Amino acid sequence: ALLRFLLHRLLPTLLRIDHPKNIRDRILVRYQDKDFNAWMFAQFKTYLDAMFTELPDLLKTAGDIRNFLDLGCGFGIASCFLLVKFENATAYAADPNGYRVRAAAAAMGSRGHVFKARAPDFEQPDFPAQFDVVLTLDMIQFLRDAELDLTLQRIRARLAGDHLLVIRCPVRQPDRLSWDLLSYILLNKFTRTYAIFRTVEQVRQRIRLAGFEVHRSQQPDTNPELFWFIASAVPAVTKMQDESPGHHHQQDDRMNRDQPAEVQTAELIPLLQKTHPA
Numbered sequence: 001a002l003l004r005f006l007l008h009r010l011l012p013t014l015l016r017i018d019h020p021k022n023i024r025d026r027i028l029v030r031y032q033d034k035d036f037n038a039w040m041f042a043q044f045k046t047y048l049d050a051m052f053t054e055l056p057d058l059l060k061t062a063g064d065i066r067n068f069l070d071l072g073c074g075f076g077i078a079s080c081f082l083l084v085k086f087e088n089a090t091a092y093a094a095d096p097n098g099y100r101v102r103a104a105a106a107a108m109g110s111r112g113h114v115f116k117a118r119a120p121d122f123e124q125p126d127f128p129a130q131f132d133v134v135l136t137l138d139m140i141q142f143l144r145d146a147e148l149d150l151t152l153q154r155i156r157a158r159l160a161g162d163h164l165l166v167i168r169c170p171v172r173q174p175d176r177l178s179w180d181l182l183s184y185i186l187l188n189k190f191t192r193t194y195a196i197f198r199t200v201e202q203v204r205q206r207i208r209l210a211g212f213e214v215h216r217s218q219q220p221d222t223n224p225e226l227f228w229f230i231a232s233a234v235p236a237v238t239k240m241q242d243e244s245p246g247h248h249h250q251q252d253d254r255m256n257r258d259q260p261a262e263v264q265t266a267e268l269i270p271l272l273q274k275t276h277p278a
Helices: 002-014 023-031 036-048 051-058 077-085 098-111 145-156 179-190 200-209 245-258 265-275
Strands: 067-071 090-095 112-116 133-137 164-170 212-218 226-233
Touching: 023 036, 023 077, 023 098, 036 077, 036 098, 051 077, 051 164, 051 226, 067 077, 067 145, 077 090, 077 098, 077 133, 090 098, 098 112, 133 145, 145 164, 145 200, 164 200, 200 212, 200 226
Parallel strands: 067 090, 067 133, 090 112, 133 164
Antiparallel strands: 164 226, 212 226
């Protein structure tokens, strides 16, 4: 308890974090005197994750964001970043973990509305009719294909015009498996957490089938296992006529048959041998 007090109360004062001079400090102040674990997580997240240097460029076409939805918000670090970046914005966020929801709500304060909900059942009566931006960061790998499809369809109903869907997720290469992704897979196996690691093309295809146009997709320089996808809703009048529900199912089945989405444990050794020959 004494160590927690020293870290949480005195250290920020000594380091002048109580007088923020940059965006990172302004994020950390939101967690000061709140939940200790969330504050510690924010310390490392804002320091190690390149998300906070990449998001401004990815969102430059979004204009002045007035409201946004952070789906799978965790402790709400990304939401707090946007609240700092866009001073007139209101945050709406959802996460299935009640503890993280309470910590995120405390950090966002009066400008945030945080709900305990799991995708795709994230809809809330308090949501605005439309969002300027919807974020799904590092979470779609926990959704099965049917859940992901329904989630994207419901997100699309909340986005209009050139409003943006922003996705970041871990991806795998079709013909190899890196040690970083292997450790992530084994961790999920150990914790009995369901996770599915799709290829870039599989993620892009599912976004398109939900009625979005992918404007931009890129790999962060700092982490080759992650990928960004920036998309907006396609107006109904411009959809391809051959994109009927039957056509979607046929294309979806063919995609999954050609490139199995989930990496099974039995596949790990052959993939690693191919990537790192003796």
